[in-house]
Amino acid sequence: xxxxxxxxxxxxxxxxxxxxxxxxxxxxxxxxxxxxxxxxxxxxxxxxxxxxxxxxxxxxxxxxxxxxxxxxxxxxxxxxxxxxxxxxxx
Numbered sequence: 647x648x649x650x651x652x653x654x655x656x657x658x659x660x661x662x663x664x665x666x667x668x669x670x671x672x673x674x675x676x677x678x679x680x681x682x683x684x685x686x687x688x689x690x691x692x693x694x695x696x697x698x699x700x701x702x703x704x705x706x707x708x709x710x711x712x713x714x715x716x717x718x719x720x721x722x723x724x725x726x727x728x729x730x731x732x733x734x735x736x
Contacts, residue, residue, distance in 0.1 A: 658698045668692070669699035672708070672725045679730035682708060687720045696725060705733035 674680040714722040
């Protein structure tokens with residue numbers, strides 16, 4: 647759960663540990679620096695956390711495409727992002 651204040655380390659409302667746990671939901675399991683393409687059930691609050699986590703770790707903004715919407719307060723999203731290598735030019 648995000649705090650009300652900005653975390654000075656992450657520049658977000660989330661701690662590094664919260665962002666890491668959230669990033670692990672969508673990261674490429676073979677190499678976290680590779681492009682992201684993952685289907686995951688998320689609430690609106692979790693979408694915000696994933697968005698911030700991908701920016702923090704991969705340096706790029708994720709795209710969310712709703713696949714199944716409005717089921718028990720969560721939606722099935724396809725989350726995609728270019729990944730760290732492309733974002734930083736490595």
